[in-house]
Amino acid sequence: MASAAARTSLSLIPATSSSPSRARSPSLPIPSLFFCSPLRRVGLSAAAADPLLTLPVGSNFRSLNRGSGKASRWVVCMAKKSVGDLTASDLKGKKVFVRADLNVPLDDTQNITDDTRIRAAVPTIKHLMANGAKVILSSHLGRPKGVTPKFSLAPLVPRLSELLGIQVVKADDCIGPEVEKLVASLPEGGVLLLENVRFYKEEEKNEPEFAKKLASLADLYVNDAFGTAHRAHASTEGVTKFLKPSVAGFLLQKELDYLVGAVSSPKRPFAAIVGGSKVSSKIGVIESLLEKCDILLLGGGMIFTFYKAQGLSVGSSLVEEDKLGLATSLLEKAKAKGVSIMLPTDVVIADKFAPDANSKIVPASAIPDGWMGLDIGPDSIKTFNDALETTKTVIWNGPMGVFEFDKFAQGTEAVAKKLAELSGKGVTTIIGGGDSVAAVEKVGVAEVMSHISTGGGASLELLEGKQLPGVLALDEATLVPV
Ligand SMILES: Nc1ncnc2c1ncn2[C@@H]1O[C@H](COP(=O)(O)OP(=O)(O)O)[C@@H](O)[C@H]1O
Numbered sequence: 001m002a003s004a005a006a007r008t009s010l011s012l013i014p015a016t017s018s019s020p021s022r023a024r025s026p027s028l029p030i031p032s033l034f035f036c037s038p039l040r041r042v043g044l045s046a047a048a049a050d051p052l053l054t055l056p057v058g059s060n061f062r063s064l065n066r067g068s069g070k071a072s073r074w075v076v077c078m079a080k081k082s083v084g085d086l087t088a089s090d091l092k093g094k095k096v097f098v099r100a101d102l103n104v105p106l107d108d109t110q111n112i113t114d115d116t117r118i119r120a121a122v123p124t125i126k127h128l129m130a131n132g133a134k135v136i137l138s139s140h141l142g143r144p145k146g147v148t149p150k151f152s153l154a155p156l157v158p159r160l161s162e163l164l165g166i167q168v169v170k171a172d173d174c175i176g177p178e179v180e181k182l183v184a185s186l187p188e189g190g191v192l193l194l195e196n197v198r199f200y201k202e203e204e205k206n207e208p209e210f211a212k213k214l215a216s217l218a219d220l221y222v223n224d225a226f227g228t229a230h231r232a233h234a235s236t237e238g239v240t241k242f243l244k245p246s247v248a249g250f251l252l253q254k255e256l257d258y259l260v261g262a263v264s265s266p267k268r269p270f271a272a273i274v275g276g277s278k279v280s281s282k283i284g285v286i287e288s289l290l291e292k293c294d295i296l297l298l299g300g301g302m303i304f305t306f307y308k309a310q311g312l313s314v315g316s317s318l319v320e321e322d323k324l325g326l327a328t329s330l331l332e333k334a335k336a337k338g339v340s341i342m343l344p345t346d347v348v349i350a351d352k353f354a355p356d357a358n359s360k361i362v363p364a365s366a367i368p369d370g371w372m373g374l375d376i377g378p379d380s381i382k383t384f385n386d387a388l389e390t391t392k393t394v395i396w397n398g399p400m401g402v403f404e405f406d407k408f409a410q411g412t413e414a415v416a417k418k419l420a421e422l423s424g425k426g427v428t429t430i431i432g433g434g435d436s437v438a439a440v441e442k443v444g445v446a447e448v449m450s451h452i453s454t455g456g457g458a459s460l461e462l463l464e465g466k467q468l469p470g471v472l473a474l475d476e477a478t479l480v481p482v
Protein backbone atom coordinates (compact mmCIF):
# COMPACT_ATOMS: atom_id res chain seq x y z
CA MET A 1 0.00 0.00 0.00
CA ALA A 2 1.10 3.54 -0.68
CA SER A 3 2.00 5.42 2.48
CA ALA A 4 -0.09 8.31 3.64
CA ALA A 5 3.01 10.47 3.62
CA ALA A 6 3.53 9.81 -0.06
CA ARG A 7 0.11 11.10 -0.99
CA THR A 8 -1.44 14.49 -0.74
CA SER A 9 -5.08 15.27 -0.20
CA LEU A 10 -7.13 17.39 -2.52
CA SER A 11 -10.52 18.72 -1.66
CA LEU A 12 -13.26 18.15 -4.13
CA ILE A 13 -14.60 21.61 -4.60
CA PRO A 14 -18.31 22.10 -5.22
CA ALA A 15 -18.88 24.15 -8.32
CA THR A 16 -22.14 25.90 -8.98
CA SER A 17 -20.65 27.42 -12.07
CA SER A 18 -18.28 25.54 -14.33
CA SER A 19 -16.26 28.58 -15.27
CA PRO A 20 -12.48 28.35 -14.96
CA SER A 21 -12.39 31.66 -13.12
CA ARG A 22 -14.56 30.15 -10.41
CA ALA A 23 -12.08 27.35 -10.10
CA ARG A 24 -9.19 29.77 -9.83
CA SER A 25 -10.78 31.94 -7.18
CA PRO A 26 -8.21 32.67 -4.46
CA SER A 27 -10.76 31.80 -1.80
CA LEU A 28 -10.72 28.18 -2.92
CA PRO A 29 -8.31 25.78 -1.25
CA ILE A 30 -6.14 25.27 -4.30
CA PRO A 31 -3.25 22.91 -3.67
CA SER A 32 -0.01 23.93 -5.25
CA LEU A 33 1.99 20.79 -5.66
CA PHE A 34 0.70 19.09 -8.72
CA PHE A 35 1.87 18.60 -12.22
CA CYS A 36 -0.95 18.07 -14.62
CA SER A 37 -1.12 17.41 -18.29
CA PRO A 38 -3.28 19.82 -20.17
CA LEU A 39 -6.77 18.60 -20.69
CA ARG A 40 -6.08 15.00 -19.85
CA ARG A 41 -9.18 13.18 -18.78
CA VAL A 42 -8.83 10.52 -16.14
CA GLY A 43 -11.19 8.05 -14.57
CA LEU A 44 -13.47 9.56 -11.99
CA SER A 45 -14.44 6.50 -10.06
CA ALA A 46 -12.16 7.39 -7.15
CA ALA A 47 -13.51 10.93 -7.07
CA ALA A 48 -17.07 9.71 -7.18
CA ALA A 49 -16.52 7.38 -4.24
CA ASP A 50 -14.59 9.77 -2.04
CA PRO A 51 -15.62 13.17 -0.81
CA LEU A 52 -11.97 13.87 -0.14
CA LEU A 53 -9.94 12.52 -3.00
CA THR A 54 -6.36 11.49 -2.42
CA LEU A 55 -4.07 11.89 -5.35
CA PRO A 56 -0.43 11.06 -5.68
CA VAL A 57 1.85 14.01 -6.24
CA GLY A 58 2.30 14.72 -9.89
CA SER A 59 -1.06 13.35 -10.92
CA ASN A 60 -2.20 14.21 -14.37
CA PHE A 61 -5.24 16.08 -13.18
CA ARG A 62 -5.99 19.50 -14.42
CA SER A 63 -9.59 19.85 -13.63
CA LEU A 64 -12.29 17.27 -13.39
CA ASN A 65 -15.97 17.57 -13.78
CA ARG A 66 -17.44 15.09 -11.40
CA GLY A 67 -20.19 13.47 -13.34
CA SER A 68 -23.43 14.93 -14.59
CA GLY A 69 -26.40 16.57 -12.88
CA LYS A 70 -26.73 19.11 -10.15
CA ALA A 71 -23.85 17.93 -7.94
CA SER A 72 -21.23 18.67 -10.52
CA ARG A 73 -17.87 19.18 -8.84
CA TRP A 74 -14.35 20.18 -9.61
CA VAL A 75 -11.14 18.68 -8.51
CA VAL A 76 -8.81 21.62 -8.77
CA CYS A 77 -5.10 21.26 -8.89
CA MET A 78 -2.21 23.21 -10.24
CA ALA A 79 -1.41 22.30 -13.79
CA LYS A 80 2.02 23.18 -15.04
CA LYS A 81 2.19 25.06 -18.27
CA SER A 82 3.81 23.17 -21.10
CA VAL A 83 5.69 24.29 -24.18
CA GLY A 84 2.74 22.91 -26.12
CA ASP A 85 0.54 25.57 -24.48
CA LEU A 86 2.58 28.38 -26.06
CA THR A 87 1.42 29.73 -29.38
CA ALA A 88 3.58 30.37 -32.43
CA SER A 89 3.49 34.10 -31.66
CA ASP A 90 4.68 33.39 -28.10
CA LEU A 91 7.76 31.77 -29.61
CA LYS A 92 8.60 33.48 -32.91
CA GLY A 93 11.82 35.45 -32.59
CA LYS A 94 11.99 34.77 -28.85
CA LYS A 95 15.13 33.70 -27.05
CA VAL A 96 14.23 30.51 -25.19
CA PHE A 97 16.44 29.14 -22.41
CA VAL A 98 16.04 25.35 -22.58
CA ARG A 99 17.41 23.33 -19.66
CA ALA A 100 17.95 19.78 -20.86
CA ASP A 101 19.68 16.82 -19.22
CA LEU A 102 22.42 16.00 -21.73
CA ASN A 103 24.46 14.19 -19.07
CA VAL A 104 25.39 11.29 -21.35
CA PRO A 105 28.06 8.66 -20.71
CA LEU A 106 31.36 9.32 -22.53
CA ASP A 107 34.25 6.88 -22.91
CA ASP A 108 37.94 7.68 -22.37
CA THR A 109 38.19 9.18 -25.85
CA GLN A 110 35.13 11.40 -25.28
CA ASN A 111 32.87 9.31 -27.52
CA ILE A 112 29.21 9.22 -26.52
CA THR A 113 28.46 5.62 -25.50
CA ASP A 114 24.69 6.15 -25.19
CA ASP A 115 22.83 9.06 -26.78
CA THR A 116 19.39 8.38 -25.27
CA ARG A 117 19.28 11.66 -23.36
CA ILE A 118 20.25 13.69 -26.44
CA ARG A 119 17.58 12.01 -28.56
CA ALA A 120 15.03 12.55 -25.80
CA ALA A 121 15.69 16.30 -25.80
CA VAL A 122 15.13 16.66 -29.55
CA PRO A 123 11.29 16.97 -29.78
CA THR A 124 11.17 20.09 -27.60
CA ILE A 125 14.11 21.72 -29.37
CA LYS A 126 12.69 20.93 -32.82
CA HIS A 127 9.30 22.33 -31.80
CA LEU A 128 10.94 25.58 -30.72
CA MET A 129 13.03 25.74 -33.90
CA ALA A 130 9.99 25.11 -36.08
CA ASN A 131 8.21 28.00 -34.37
CA GLY A 132 11.02 30.43 -35.06
CA ALA A 133 12.47 30.56 -31.55
CA LYS A 134 16.16 31.11 -30.81
CA VAL A 135 17.16 28.18 -28.65
CA ILE A 136 19.72 28.65 -25.87
CA LEU A 137 20.42 25.12 -24.72
CA SER A 138 21.86 24.43 -21.29
CA SER A 139 22.91 21.25 -19.48
CA HIS A 140 25.33 19.84 -16.98
CA LEU A 141 27.64 16.90 -17.63
CA GLY A 142 28.95 14.84 -14.72
CA ARG A 143 29.86 16.39 -11.40
CA PRO A 144 32.82 18.70 -12.17
CA LYS A 145 34.55 20.72 -9.50
CA GLY A 146 35.16 23.95 -11.38
CA VAL A 147 36.11 24.18 -15.04
CA THR A 148 37.20 20.68 -16.09
CA PRO A 149 37.85 20.05 -19.82
CA LYS A 150 36.81 16.40 -19.65
CA PHE A 151 33.31 17.55 -18.63
CA SER A 152 32.96 20.00 -21.53
CA LEU A 153 29.78 19.69 -23.61
CA ALA A 154 31.83 20.05 -26.83
CA PRO A 155 31.72 16.29 -27.68
CA LEU A 156 27.92 16.51 -27.86
CA VAL A 157 27.81 19.07 -30.67
CA PRO A 158 28.18 16.71 -33.68
CA ARG A 159 25.44 14.31 -32.54
CA LEU A 160 23.13 17.14 -31.51
CA SER A 161 23.66 18.87 -34.87
CA GLU A 162 23.00 15.62 -36.72
CA LEU A 163 19.76 14.96 -34.83
CA LEU A 164 18.52 18.54 -35.23
CA GLY A 165 19.57 18.85 -38.86
CA ILE A 166 21.40 22.17 -38.30
CA GLN A 167 24.85 23.19 -37.14
CA VAL A 168 24.59 23.80 -33.40
CA VAL A 169 26.79 26.68 -32.21
CA LYS A 170 28.78 25.97 -29.03
CA ALA A 171 29.67 28.64 -26.46
CA ASP A 172 32.78 28.29 -24.31
CA ASP A 173 30.94 29.54 -21.25
CA CYS A 174 27.36 29.68 -20.04
CA ILE A 175 27.26 33.35 -18.98
CA GLY A 176 29.19 36.51 -19.82
CA PRO A 177 29.81 38.90 -22.72
CA GLU A 178 31.01 36.26 -25.22
CA VAL A 179 27.86 34.23 -24.66
CA GLU A 180 25.72 37.38 -24.98
CA LYS A 181 27.34 38.09 -28.38
CA LEU A 182 26.56 34.58 -29.58
CA VAL A 183 22.97 34.92 -28.39
CA ALA A 184 22.65 38.25 -30.22
CA SER A 185 23.76 36.66 -33.48
CA LEU A 186 21.52 33.60 -33.13
CA PRO A 187 19.02 33.39 -36.02
CA GLU A 188 15.40 32.29 -35.62
CA GLY A 189 15.42 28.49 -35.53
CA GLY A 190 19.08 28.47 -34.45
CA VAL A 191 20.50 26.57 -31.46
CA LEU A 192 23.30 27.72 -29.15
CA LEU A 193 24.69 25.14 -26.74
CA LEU A 194 26.06 26.71 -23.57
CA GLU A 195 29.07 25.20 -21.79
CA ASN A 196 28.55 22.90 -18.78
CA VAL A 197 26.52 24.93 -16.31
CA ARG A 198 28.17 23.07 -13.39
CA PHE A 199 31.53 24.67 -14.20
CA TYR A 200 30.14 27.34 -11.83
CA LYS A 201 29.71 26.22 -8.23
CA GLU A 202 26.85 28.73 -8.03
CA GLU A 203 24.75 26.36 -10.17
CA GLU A 204 24.38 23.62 -7.56
CA LYS A 205 24.15 26.21 -4.78
CA ASN A 206 21.23 27.76 -6.67
CA GLU A 207 22.67 31.24 -6.18
CA PRO A 208 20.18 33.90 -7.28
CA GLU A 209 22.82 36.15 -8.88
CA PHE A 210 23.98 33.30 -11.09
CA ALA A 211 20.41 32.30 -11.95
CA LYS A 212 19.74 35.91 -12.87
CA LYS A 213 22.73 35.95 -15.24
CA LEU A 214 21.51 32.79 -16.96
CA ALA A 215 18.01 34.22 -17.18
CA SER A 216 19.24 37.50 -18.65
CA LEU A 217 20.18 35.64 -21.83
CA ALA A 218 16.60 34.77 -22.70
CA ASP A 219 12.95 35.83 -22.90
CA LEU A 220 11.38 32.63 -21.61
CA TYR A 221 12.28 29.30 -20.03
CA VAL A 222 11.59 25.68 -20.85
CA ASN A 223 12.62 22.91 -18.47
CA ASP A 224 12.98 19.58 -20.24
CA ALA A 225 15.60 18.12 -17.90
CA PHE A 226 13.60 15.38 -16.22
CA GLY A 227 16.81 13.63 -15.11
CA THR A 228 17.75 16.74 -13.11
CA ALA A 229 14.26 17.79 -12.01
CA HIS A 230 14.97 16.49 -8.48
CA ARG A 231 17.75 19.09 -8.08
CA ALA A 232 16.95 22.64 -6.99
CA HIS A 233 19.78 24.21 -8.98
CA ALA A 234 20.10 27.64 -10.60
CA SER A 235 19.33 26.37 -14.11
CA THR A 236 16.50 24.08 -13.01
CA GLU A 237 14.81 26.13 -10.30
CA GLY A 238 16.43 29.50 -9.60
CA VAL A 239 16.13 30.74 -13.16
CA THR A 240 12.32 30.47 -13.09
CA LYS A 241 12.19 33.40 -10.68
CA PHE A 242 13.58 35.67 -13.39
CA LEU A 243 12.01 34.28 -16.57
CA LYS A 244 8.33 34.26 -17.41
CA PRO A 245 6.80 32.18 -18.71
CA SER A 246 8.64 29.14 -17.34
CA VAL A 247 7.14 26.00 -18.81
CA ALA A 248 7.68 22.24 -19.04
CA GLY A 249 9.16 20.63 -22.14
CA PHE A 250 7.66 17.62 -23.88
CA LEU A 251 10.09 15.13 -22.31
CA LEU A 252 9.47 16.33 -18.76
CA GLN A 253 5.75 16.10 -19.37
CA LYS A 254 5.98 12.64 -20.96
CA GLU A 255 8.07 11.24 -18.11
CA LEU A 256 5.64 12.51 -15.48
CA ASP A 257 2.66 11.29 -17.43
CA TYR A 258 4.05 7.76 -17.48
CA LEU A 259 5.81 7.48 -14.16
CA VAL A 260 3.18 9.01 -11.94
CA GLY A 261 0.57 6.63 -13.26
CA ALA A 262 2.77 3.56 -13.16
CA VAL A 263 4.14 3.97 -9.67
CA SER A 264 1.19 5.49 -7.84
CA SER A 265 -0.83 2.30 -8.02
CA PRO A 266 1.53 -0.38 -9.33
CA LYS A 267 0.49 -3.87 -10.17
CA ARG A 268 1.86 -6.10 -7.41
CA PRO A 269 4.15 -7.68 -6.43
CA PHE A 270 6.16 -4.51 -7.02
CA ALA A 271 9.96 -4.78 -7.03
CA ALA A 272 12.63 -2.08 -7.05
CA ILE A 273 16.20 -2.80 -8.07
CA VAL A 274 18.68 -0.18 -6.92
CA GLY A 275 22.39 -0.14 -7.74
CA GLY A 276 24.96 2.20 -9.25
CA SER A 277 27.54 4.39 -7.61
CA LYS A 278 25.55 7.38 -6.29
CA VAL A 279 25.24 5.70 -2.91
CA SER A 280 24.68 8.80 -0.81
CA SER A 281 21.88 10.12 -3.02
CA LYS A 282 20.14 6.75 -3.33
CA ILE A 283 20.51 5.09 0.05
CA GLY A 284 17.97 7.50 1.53
CA VAL A 285 15.45 6.47 -1.09
CA ILE A 286 15.41 2.94 0.25
CA GLU A 287 13.46 3.91 3.35
CA SER A 288 10.60 5.21 1.21
CA LEU A 289 10.86 2.25 -1.14
CA LEU A 290 10.23 -0.01 1.83
CA GLU A 291 6.80 1.62 2.09
CA LYS A 292 6.04 1.13 -1.58
CA CYS A 293 7.68 -2.10 -2.69
CA ASP A 294 7.19 -5.74 -1.91
CA ILE A 295 10.71 -6.71 -2.93
CA LEU A 296 13.85 -4.61 -2.90
CA LEU A 297 16.98 -5.88 -4.67
CA LEU A 298 20.25 -4.09 -4.04
CA GLY A 299 23.36 -4.25 -6.18
CA GLY A 300 26.18 -2.01 -7.45
CA GLY A 301 28.26 0.17 -5.18
CA MET A 302 25.38 0.42 -2.69
CA ILE A 303 25.84 -3.05 -1.21
CA PHE A 304 29.19 -2.61 0.47
CA THR A 305 27.84 -0.03 2.89
CA PHE A 306 25.24 -2.63 3.92
CA TYR A 307 27.86 -5.39 4.20
CA LYS A 308 30.09 -3.23 6.36
CA ALA A 309 27.11 -2.24 8.53
CA GLN A 310 26.61 -5.97 9.13
CA GLY A 311 30.25 -6.33 10.25
CA LEU A 312 31.59 -7.89 7.04
CA SER A 313 34.96 -6.88 5.64
CA VAL A 314 34.65 -5.14 2.27
CA GLY A 315 38.31 -4.65 1.26
CA SER A 316 38.66 -1.47 -0.80
CA SER A 317 35.08 -1.52 -2.14
CA LEU A 318 33.01 1.64 -2.38
CA VAL A 319 31.66 2.48 1.11
CA GLU A 320 29.86 5.49 2.53
CA GLU A 321 31.13 5.47 6.12
CA ASP A 322 28.61 8.05 7.27
CA LYS A 323 25.72 5.92 6.04
CA LEU A 324 26.54 2.78 8.06
CA GLY A 325 23.99 3.62 10.77
CA LEU A 326 21.34 4.27 8.14
CA ALA A 327 22.09 0.96 6.44
CA THR A 328 21.65 -0.92 9.73
CA SER A 329 18.36 0.78 10.51
CA LEU A 330 17.07 0.14 6.97
CA LEU A 331 17.73 -3.57 7.32
CA GLU A 332 15.90 -3.59 10.65
CA LYS A 333 12.97 -1.63 9.22
CA ALA A 334 12.68 -3.98 6.25
CA LYS A 335 12.55 -6.94 8.60
CA ALA A 336 9.89 -5.30 10.77
CA LYS A 337 7.78 -4.46 7.73
CA GLY A 338 8.14 -7.89 6.16
CA VAL A 339 9.63 -6.40 2.99
CA SER A 340 12.11 -8.65 1.31
CA ILE A 341 15.35 -6.64 1.02
CA MET A 342 17.81 -8.77 -0.90
CA LEU A 343 21.54 -8.25 -0.92
CA PRO A 344 23.85 -10.25 -3.20
CA THR A 345 25.27 -13.36 -1.53
CA ASP A 346 28.35 -13.45 -3.73
CA VAL A 347 30.37 -10.81 -5.55
CA VAL A 348 32.95 -10.50 -8.32
CA ILE A 349 36.01 -8.81 -6.88
CA ALA A 350 38.96 -7.10 -8.58
CA ASP A 351 42.49 -6.25 -7.50
CA LYS A 352 42.20 -2.80 -9.12
CA PHE A 353 39.57 -0.57 -10.74
CA ALA A 354 40.44 -1.38 -14.34
CA PRO A 355 39.10 -3.44 -17.26
CA ASP A 356 42.12 -5.75 -17.10
CA ALA A 357 42.04 -6.27 -13.32
CA ASN A 358 42.46 -9.76 -11.93
CA SER A 359 39.10 -10.98 -10.77
CA LYS A 360 37.47 -13.77 -8.80
CA ILE A 361 34.10 -14.71 -7.38
CA VAL A 362 33.83 -14.86 -3.58
CA PRO A 363 31.03 -15.05 -1.03
CA ALA A 364 29.91 -11.62 0.19
CA SER A 365 31.47 -12.44 3.54
CA ALA A 366 34.93 -13.14 2.13
CA ILE A 367 36.21 -10.01 0.38
CA PRO A 368 39.96 -9.89 1.12
CA ASP A 369 41.87 -6.71 1.94
CA GLY A 370 43.10 -4.90 -1.15
CA TRP A 371 40.26 -6.24 -3.34
CA MET A 372 37.09 -4.44 -4.33
CA GLY A 373 33.66 -5.69 -5.32
CA LEU A 374 32.77 -4.64 -8.85
CA ASP A 375 29.83 -6.90 -9.71
CA ILE A 376 27.30 -9.27 -8.19
CA GLY A 377 28.16 -12.99 -8.48
CA PRO A 378 26.39 -15.88 -10.28
CA ASP A 379 24.52 -17.17 -7.19
CA SER A 380 23.10 -13.69 -6.63
CA ILE A 381 22.06 -13.45 -10.28
CA LYS A 382 20.11 -16.68 -9.88
CA THR A 383 18.48 -15.59 -6.61
CA PHE A 384 17.57 -12.18 -8.08
CA ASN A 385 16.10 -13.81 -11.21
CA ASP A 386 13.98 -16.15 -9.09
CA ALA A 387 12.71 -13.27 -6.96
CA LEU A 388 11.83 -11.22 -10.04
CA GLU A 389 9.92 -14.12 -11.57
CA THR A 390 6.85 -13.42 -9.40
CA THR A 391 6.66 -9.64 -9.95
CA LYS A 392 4.13 -7.58 -11.89
CA THR A 393 5.93 -4.21 -11.78
CA VAL A 394 9.68 -3.62 -11.63
CA ILE A 395 11.55 -0.32 -11.44
CA TRP A 396 15.31 -0.47 -11.92
CA ASN A 397 17.86 2.25 -11.29
CA GLY A 398 21.61 1.76 -11.10
CA PRO A 399 23.77 -0.95 -12.69
CA MET A 400 24.61 -4.06 -10.66
CA GLY A 401 28.32 -3.58 -11.31
CA VAL A 402 30.91 -1.70 -13.30
CA PHE A 403 29.28 -2.80 -16.55
CA GLU A 404 31.56 -0.52 -18.59
CA PHE A 405 34.27 -3.19 -18.02
CA ASP A 406 33.27 -6.47 -19.70
CA LYS A 407 34.61 -8.56 -16.82
CA PHE A 408 32.15 -6.91 -14.43
CA ALA A 409 29.10 -6.59 -16.68
CA GLN A 410 27.44 -9.98 -16.08
CA GLY A 411 25.20 -8.94 -13.20
CA THR A 412 23.88 -5.88 -15.02
CA GLU A 413 23.39 -7.78 -18.27
CA ALA A 414 21.56 -10.60 -16.47
CA VAL A 415 19.13 -8.15 -14.87
CA ALA A 416 18.57 -6.40 -18.21
CA LYS A 417 17.83 -9.74 -19.90
CA LYS A 418 15.54 -10.87 -17.09
CA LEU A 419 13.53 -7.64 -17.26
CA ALA A 420 13.25 -7.99 -21.04
CA GLU A 421 11.91 -11.51 -20.56
CA LEU A 422 9.42 -10.32 -17.92
CA SER A 423 8.35 -7.42 -20.11
CA GLY A 424 7.47 -9.95 -22.80
CA LYS A 425 5.20 -11.66 -20.25
CA GLY A 426 3.28 -8.46 -19.49
CA VAL A 427 5.24 -7.25 -16.45
CA THR A 428 5.60 -3.44 -16.29
CA THR A 429 9.32 -2.71 -16.49
CA ILE A 430 10.66 0.79 -15.89
CA ILE A 431 14.33 1.58 -16.34
CA GLY A 432 15.67 4.91 -15.08
CA GLY A 433 19.05 6.61 -15.06
CA GLY A 434 21.71 7.50 -17.58
CA ASP A 435 23.93 4.49 -16.92
CA SER A 436 21.12 1.99 -16.38
CA VAL A 437 19.59 2.99 -19.70
CA ALA A 438 23.02 2.77 -21.33
CA ALA A 439 23.36 -0.76 -19.95
CA VAL A 440 19.96 -1.78 -21.32
CA GLU A 441 20.85 -0.26 -24.69
CA LYS A 442 24.17 -2.14 -24.64
CA VAL A 443 22.34 -5.44 -24.15
CA GLY A 444 19.94 -4.42 -26.96
CA VAL A 445 16.71 -4.79 -24.96
CA ALA A 446 15.64 -1.15 -24.50
CA GLU A 447 12.84 -1.49 -27.05
CA VAL A 448 10.99 -4.19 -25.13
CA MET A 449 10.90 -2.35 -21.78
CA SER A 450 7.64 -0.65 -20.75
CA HIS A 451 9.32 2.70 -20.11
CA ILE A 452 12.85 3.97 -20.46
CA SER A 453 13.20 6.98 -18.19
CA THR A 454 15.93 9.56 -18.62
CA GLY A 455 16.08 10.07 -14.85
CA GLY A 456 17.27 7.56 -12.28
CA GLY A 457 17.31 9.65 -9.11
CA ALA A 458 14.38 11.72 -10.39
CA SER A 459 12.20 8.67 -11.06
CA LEU A 460 13.06 7.22 -7.65
CA GLU A 461 12.15 10.47 -5.92
CA LEU A 462 8.90 10.55 -7.81
CA LEU A 463 8.28 7.01 -6.68
CA GLU A 464 8.94 8.14 -3.11
CA GLY A 465 6.18 10.70 -3.53
CA LYS A 466 8.54 13.65 -3.32
CA GLN A 467 7.99 16.94 -5.08
CA LEU A 468 10.51 17.61 -7.84
CA PRO A 469 11.73 21.21 -7.45
CA GLY A 470 12.34 21.60 -11.18
CA VAL A 471 8.66 20.84 -11.78
CA LEU A 472 7.27 22.82 -8.87
CA ALA A 473 9.01 25.98 -10.03
CA LEU A 474 7.23 26.06 -13.38
CA ASP A 475 4.25 28.29 -14.15
CA GLU A 476 0.78 27.05 -13.54
CA ALA A 477 -1.45 26.51 -16.48
CA THR A 478 -4.83 28.12 -16.80
CA LEU A 479 -7.53 25.80 -15.55
CA VAL A 480 -9.92 24.74 -18.20
CA PRO A 481 -13.25 23.03 -17.61
CA VAL A 482 -13.44 19.50 -18.94
N1 LIG B 1 30.48 -2.01 -7.24
C1 LIG B 1 30.65 -0.84 -7.84
N2 LIG B 1 31.71 -0.06 -7.51
C2 LIG B 1 31.91 1.12 -8.14
N3 LIG B 1 31.12 1.62 -9.11
C3 LIG B 1 30.06 0.88 -9.46
C4 LIG B 1 29.76 -0.36 -8.85
N4 LIG B 1 28.65 -0.85 -9.41
C5 LIG B 1 28.25 0.05 -10.34
N5 LIG B 1 29.09 1.08 -10.38
C6 LIG B 1 29.04 2.24 -11.29
O1 LIG B 1 27.85 2.96 -11.10
C7 LIG B 1 27.72 3.83 -12.22
C8 LIG B 1 26.28 4.17 -12.43
O2 LIG B 1 25.76 4.70 -11.21
P1 LIG B 1 24.54 5.69 -11.16
O3 LIG B 1 24.93 7.01 -11.75
O4 LIG B 1 24.10 5.68 -9.75
O5 LIG B 1 23.48 5.02 -12.11
P2 LIG B 1 22.42 5.69 -13.09
O6 LIG B 1 23.17 6.64 -14.00
O7 LIG B 1 21.81 4.56 -13.83
O8 LIG B 1 21.48 6.42 -12.20
C9 LIG B 1 28.33 3.10 -13.39
O9 LIG B 1 29.28 3.95 -13.99
C10 LIG B 1 28.98 1.87 -12.76
O10 LIG B 1 30.29 1.62 -13.24
Ligand SMILES: O=C(OP(=O)(O)O)[C@H](O)COP(=O)(O)O
Pocket (backbone or CB within 6 Å): 101, 103, 142, 143, 227, 228, 231, 278, 432, 433, 434, 435, 454, 455, 456, 457, 458
Ligand atom coordinates in the same frame (compact mmCIF):
# COMPACT_ATOMS: atom_id res chain seq x y z
O1 LIG C 1 22.48 11.37 -14.30
C1 LIG C 1 21.66 11.93 -13.57
O2 LIG C 1 21.02 11.32 -12.56
P1 LIG C 1 20.80 9.72 -12.47
O3 LIG C 1 22.17 9.06 -12.52
O4 LIG C 1 20.14 9.53 -11.13
O5 LIG C 1 19.93 9.34 -13.62
C2 LIG C 1 21.26 13.36 -13.77
O6 LIG C 1 21.94 13.94 -14.86
C3 LIG C 1 21.48 14.16 -12.49
O7 LIG C 1 22.83 14.16 -12.18
P2 LIG C 1 23.30 14.37 -10.64
O8 LIG C 1 22.89 13.13 -9.87
O9 LIG C 1 24.79 14.54 -10.74
O10 LIG C 1 22.59 15.60 -10.14
